Amino acid sequence: MITEEYLMQKLSRTMSEKLLRHARGVADTAEKLAKKYGTDPFKARIAGLLHDIARDFDDNEMLQRAKKYNLTVSEYGFAMPLLLHGPVAAVMAREDYGINDQEILNAIALHTVGSEYMSQLDKIIFVADKIEPNRKHAGVEGIRRQANVNLEAALLSCFDESIRYVLKMGFLLHPTSVKARNSLLVDQGSFRK
Known part of the structure; x- marks a missing residue:
């Protein structure tokens, strides 16, 4: 079985200290949310x-990896x-880190743009990535409070914040997000007709 110690040793050789600090923060936050919402910590x-x-x-390395891994781009x-x-990280997790659990791989793959069909673990990783303790963006405290009460509400807020940021920066808005x-709004019945 893969241990966290093994992963941390490998990660410390390949990730910047800043990114490793973020990864630890996401792991800690995700573990807490998993315990709260009945998912495997x-x-x-x-x-x-x-x-x-x-x-x-x-960009070049990302596209080369996507091609190497036969990902649809x-x-x-x-x-x-x-x-x-x-998606590139999900393949790397399997090939380079020995992770074969499809739930873990899906959560890694979906943490960037999300999906209409997200498992509880997918939602937890998506939210944890946005609210881990090192994040300081406007609105993060409110989303942290939401995450302790209602995971779907926090997830919706994460999508809203991400969409606002993308629009502000003039980037392309991914239709999957x-x-x-919209799927969350329909599921919650909180949209207006």
């Missing part, structure tokens, strides 16, 4: 630690290769 920790293992790749991925770091957000 070990899987949450592992997904949290590995979710950004491809984050430091430049949409026009959004070509325009903004950083969006591929979740919009669909995921």
